[in-house]
Amino acid sequence: MKIALITPAPPGSKAGNRATAERWSGLLQQAGHQVSLLTEYTDEPCDLFIALHAWRSHEAVTRFRHLHPETPLIVVLTGTDIYDHQYRYPEQTHNSMEVADCLVGLHHRVGRDIPERFADKLVTVLQSADKPVNGTDDRKNTFDICVIGHLRQEKDPLRAALAARLLPDTSAIRVFNAGKAHTPDWEQQALAEQEANPRFKWLGELDKPAIHRLMHSSRAMVISSLMEGGANVVSEACRAGLPVIASDISGNLGLLGDNYPGYFRVGDEADLARVLQQAEQSSRFLGELHNRVRELARLFTPEAEQAALLATIEKALAGRARLSPGA
Structure with a gap:
């Protein structure tokens, strides 16, 4: 599939959203997909659109859904989406959740912290990390x-x-x-x-x-x-x-x-x-x-995160197929 993945964090940023986007891009490419990593949406079509941040990416999300109503859309909920922006900016944040075919939470309690009406869309993807190489243990006296x-x-x-x-x-x-x-x-x-x-x-x-x-x-x-x-x-x-x-x-x-x-x-x-x-x-x-x-x-592990991402894509495809005319 040709996947567009948008994050508000620019290249070179050490922000968590950027790290997530770059790691996911690599995991999805390993699975055989083509991934375009974007910071701005310029109307190009794709087979699947993934947006990190419901509020910060709201404009891109709504524009994509308007231009490509039959293409699956995944919105990833960040901490500020869940615990700040959905209260300060409920219209935009909840609208992104509404138009998404699938929502991604990054921990197991997200379903308790968003409106109940979105629970059926929610999938949990735990972020992975590489196992560090062990060095010399110098912690004995500290x-x-x-x-x-x-x-x-x-x-x-x-x-x-x-x-x-x-x-x-x-x-x-x-x-x-x-x-x-x-x-x-x-x-x-x-x-x-x-x-x-x-x-x-x-x-x-x-x-x-x-x-x-x-x-x-x-x-x-x-x-x-x-x-x-x-x-x-x-x-x-x-x-x-x-x-x-x-x-x-x-x-x-x-x-x-x-x-x-x-x-x-x-x-x-x-x-x-x-x-x-x-x-x-x-x-x-x-x-x-x-x-x-x-x-x-x-x-x-990266393997567990990749498997969860691929399952999320399947859920988004199935969700959009149910809503498409003639499905």
Whole structure:
């Protein structure tokens, strides 16, 4: 099939939507499809149209549906679509959901967080990650925690640093934050925290090999986000066998499971400090987190993601065929 895949994130962007689009393009091409990766829609026909982001891609979605009413259309729901834009911009966001033949959620709880009338269209595709190559283990005398994600409000990126301030003097925990500051204000906040907090270091934006080295040198990863559509960094941590300590938001619950033991109350640095201290002091607790992420790792392989994508395409084709005249 000739597939058009549109994302608002431009080439070279480190945004999650761009990474998803490029990975999906590769997986679909491996399956024999031709994929055009777009940032703007210029009316060209295709056999299937995939749009990342219901709100940001709304104009492209509605124009495509108007010009090509019989062609299958898939809309991928991002975290901001589900937990922000469908409330701030309900008309556009829900309209994209309405005209789509199939909706993709990136974690297992998306169906609880969108209008019930769209539930029949929804398919879950868990984002994959390559298994990192193991390096030399240099973690024996440290207890480093990594936070990986751009510095912006939705990520609550300094929550682990604030939690580290509450730890006792005997703790060996240090927090290393890898991510680009989205605004000068976030850069100033990170630099100020680094100056005031001896347990915290901001590393800025790192490339993939450096991220893998950071994961390998860390005892656990904190994902403290206020909202997530299904963070790929969780997939990466699980594939690396790195324990995850996560805010108890729907997007994290939908990846790690309701009974995962490593949650803390979102936005609560005192509760996060409690879990960090438990991980440092209890080898049994840390071992349980290790075991759980290793069990989950099989869900986040490229093969599993590719199979889910192909099943989504079949669902979209079947949905459009039922609606087409004469079907």
